[in-house]
Amino acid sequence: xxxxxxxxxxxxxxxxxxxxxxxxxxxxxxxxxxxxxxxxxxxxxxxxxxxxxxxxxxxxxxxxxxxxxxxxxxxxxxxxxxxxxxxxxxxxxxxxxxxxxxxxxxxxxxxxxxxxxxxxxxxxxxxxxxxxxxxxxxxxxxxxxxxxxxxxxxxxxxxxxxxxxxxxxxxxxxxxxxxxxxxxxxxxxxxxxxxxxxxxxxxxxxxxxxxxxxxxxxxxxxxxxxxxxxxxxxxxxxxxxxxxxxxxxxxxxxxxxxxxxxxxxxxxxxxxxxxxxxxxxxxxxxxxxxxxxxxxxxxxxxxxxxxxxxxxxxxxxxxxxxxxxxxxxxxxxxxxxxxxxxxxxxxxxxxxxxxxxxxxx
Ligand code: F6R
Numbered sequence: 001x002x003x004x005x006x007x008x009x010x011x012x013x014x015x016x017x018x019x020x021x022x023x024x025x026x027x028x029x030x031x032x033x034x035x036x037x038x039x040x041x042x043x044x045x046x047x048x049x050x051x052x053x054x055x056x057x058x059x060x061x062x063x064x065x066x067x068x069x070x071x072x073x074x075x076x077x078x079x080x081x082x083x084x085x086x087x088x089x090x091x092x093x094x095x096x097x098x099x100x101x102x103x104x105x106x107x108x109x110x111x112x113x114x115x116x117x118x119x120x121x122x123x124x125x126x127x128x129x130x131x132x133x134x135x136x137x138x139x140x141x142x143x144x145x146x147x148x149x150x151x152x153x154x155x156x157x158x159x160x161x162x163x164x165x166x167x168x169x170x171x172x173x174x175x176x177x178x179x180x181x182x183x184x185x186x187x188x189x190x191x192x193x194x195x196x197x198x199x200x201x202x203x204x205x206x207x208x209x210x211x212x213x214x215x216x217x218x219x220x221x222x223x224x225x226x227x228x229x230x231x232x233x234x235x236x237x238x239x240x241x242x243x244x245x246x247x248x249x250x251x252x253x254x255x256x257x258x259x260x261x262x263x264x265x266x267x268x269x270x271x272x273x274x275x276x277x278x279x280x281x282x283x284x285x286x287x288x289x290x291x292x293x294x295x296x297x298x299x300x301x302x303x304x305x306x307x308x309x310x311x312x313x314x315x316x317x318x319x320x321x322x323x324x325x326x327x328x329x330x331x332x333x334x335x336x337x338x339x340x341x342x343x344x345x346x347x348x349x350x351x352x353x354x355x356x357x358x359x360x361x
Contacts, residue, residue, distance in 0.1 A: 007348045009152035009245075013334050014203055016160045017196035019147050020327070023164040024192060032193070033186040035172040039141050043123060045173050046097035051078045052113040053101035054358070056155040056240065057162060061101050062233035064166030067323055071180045072173035081109035082361070089120050098124045103150060103158035104357040105133020112361075114138055127165055129158050143169075152349045153356050154244055156334045159237065163326060167192065191324050202318050203331060210335035213300055213313050217271055218343050223250040224266075224292075225333075226258065227275035228285055230323040234275055238333035244351050245341035255288040266297040273336070274311070277325050278304040302332055 005011035027036050049068060051061035058080055065076040077091065081100075092098070098117035102110045105128040114135055117124045126139030129147050136142045145161035171188060174180025217223075223242055227235035236252035243250045253262055255274070266272070272292045276285045286309050289299050293310070301311035304319035317328045341348050 006342070007152065007338070009154055009156060009334075009338055009348050012150055012152055012157045013331055013338065015148070015157050016331055017200040017203070019157045019161045020164055020192070020199065021196040022146050022148075023161055023168075027168055028189055032189055033182050034175050035168045035185070035189070037143065037168060037172045039143050040125075040169070040172060043097070043125070043141060044095075045072070045177055046074055046123075047095040048093065049074050049076045049097050049099055050084075050092065050117070051076060051099045051101060052081045052084045052110060052117075053078075054081050054107050054109055056159050056237060057101040057103060057107075057110075059233045059237040059240070060159050060162035060166065061099070062236070063163055063230055063323070063326060064170070066230050067167055067170035068173070071170040071184075072177060073179045074173060079113075081107065081113045085109055085112045085116055089116060092117060092120045092122050094121055096122055098122050099127060100124060100135055100139065101127045101162055102133075102135050103129045103145070103147075103155055103162075105130045105135040106357045106359050107135075108359050108361050111135055111138070127162060129161065150356075153351055153354050154241060154337075154348075156331075160327065160330060163330070164192070167324070188324065191320060195320075195324075195327055198318060198320075199328065199331070202328060206317065206332050207335050207339075209315050210332065210339045213315060214336055214339035214343055216313065217300070218246070218340050220269060220271055221249060222265070222270045223248055224258075224262070224270070224272040225250060225252040225275070226255040226272055226285070226288060227252075228255045228281040229279065230326055231275035231277060231279075231281075231285070231329070234326055234329055234333060235273075237330070238273060238275075238337070241334055241337035242340065244354060245337045245348060246344055246346055247352075248340065255285050258288055258291065263291060263295065266292055266295040268296045268298070271298040271300065271312075273300045274302070275329060276301045276303040276307065276309055276311075277329060278307050278319050279322060279325065282307065302329055
C-alpha cells in the first residue's frame with residue numbers, strides 16, 4: 001500500500017511529479033499555447049476573487065493570489081474560512097467570485113463560507129480533490145485537483161495539485177482577458193510540462209539533503225521560516241508542516257516583518273529557515289538573513305545554484321523562473337519536516353491531535 005515507502009507521507013511527496021502530469025492532462029489546447037478549463041468557459045472572468053480555505057489549502061490560496069493578480073489581473077483576497085464566515089459580507093459583490101479550496105471537500109468552516117457566499121448570490125467555485133464531496137456538490141462549479149487519495153494526515157501532494165490548478169486558472173483567465181500574451185502562456189505551459197521530469201530527477205537528492213540538515217537541527221525547540229513574495233506562503237506552509245509533524249514550534253513570517261518584533265526572539269538556539277530562491281526579492285531576503293545572523297541566529301537557506309549568500313547550511317534546488325520555482329521548494333520543505341519528525345520518532349502519518357478531515361467547527 002505504501003509502495004515501498006516507510007510512510008504514506010513520503011510516498012505522497014514522491015507522487016508529486018505524477019500529480020503534475022495528471023493535472024496537466026487534457027488541460028492544454030492542441031499547440032500547447034493556452035489552457036483549457038471547460039469548467040470555467042460558461043462563467044465570466046470575475047471582477048474580484050475571494051479565496052477562502054483553511055490550513056494548507058489557505059496557503060495554496062495565498063500563493064495562487066500572486067499568479068492570479070500578475071497574469072490575470074484579477075484582484076484577489078485570501079481569507080481563512082473560520083474568520084470569513086463570521087465577518088460582515090460587505091465585500092461580496094454580485095460580479096465577484098468566491099473560490100473555496102479544500103482537499104477533502106468536507107472542511108466545516110470552508111463549507112460554511114461557501115454557503116454564505118451562495119446566500120449572497122455570489123458564484124462559488126470549488127477547488128477540491130475528493131470527488132462528490134460536500135463542497136464539490138454545493139459549489140456552482142467545481143475544478144478537481146485529481147491528486148488521488150491522500151492518506152497521510154499532513155497535506156503534501158494536495159497542495160501541489162492545488163497550486164497547479166491555480167496556475168492554470170491564472171493562465172486561463174489571463175489569456176481570456178487578453179492581459180497575458182499567448183506567447184507568455186505558452187512559455188509557462190512549457191515549463192509546467194517539463195516539471196514532472198525535473199522534479200522526479202531532483203527528489204532523491206532533495207531527500208538526502210533533507211536528511212542531513214534535519215539531523216543537525218532536530219533538537220531545537222523553535223524555528224523561523226522566512227520568505228517574501230510567493231515564498232511567503234511557502235514559509236507559512238514550511239512552518240505548519242514542521243509543527244504538525246515534529247511538534248517543534250515554528251513560525252512562518254514575511255521576512256520584512258522580522259524587524260517589527262519577532263527578531264527579538266533570535267539567539268543561537270533559534271534557527272531560521274530562509275526561502276532564498278533566485279527571484280526579484282532575493283536581495284531583500286539576503287539582507288533579512290544578515291540581520292538574523294547578526295543576532296547569532298543560524299540560517300538554513302533554500303536557494304539555487306549560483307546564488308551568492310552566506311548561510312550556516314545551504315540547500316541548493318534547481319531553479320525555475322518566478323513563482324513556478326515553488327513547485328520545487330515545496331517538496332524540500334515537506335521532506336525537511338518529514339525527516340525531522342521521523343528522526344525524532346514521531347508518528348508521521350498520524351500526528352497527535354489531528355484529523356484528516358475537519359468536519360466540525
Ligand atoms: C495540514 C493540513 C490541514 C488541511 C486543512 C484543510 O497539513 O492538512 O491544514 O490543509 O485542514 O483541509 P481541506 O483542504 O481538506 O479543507
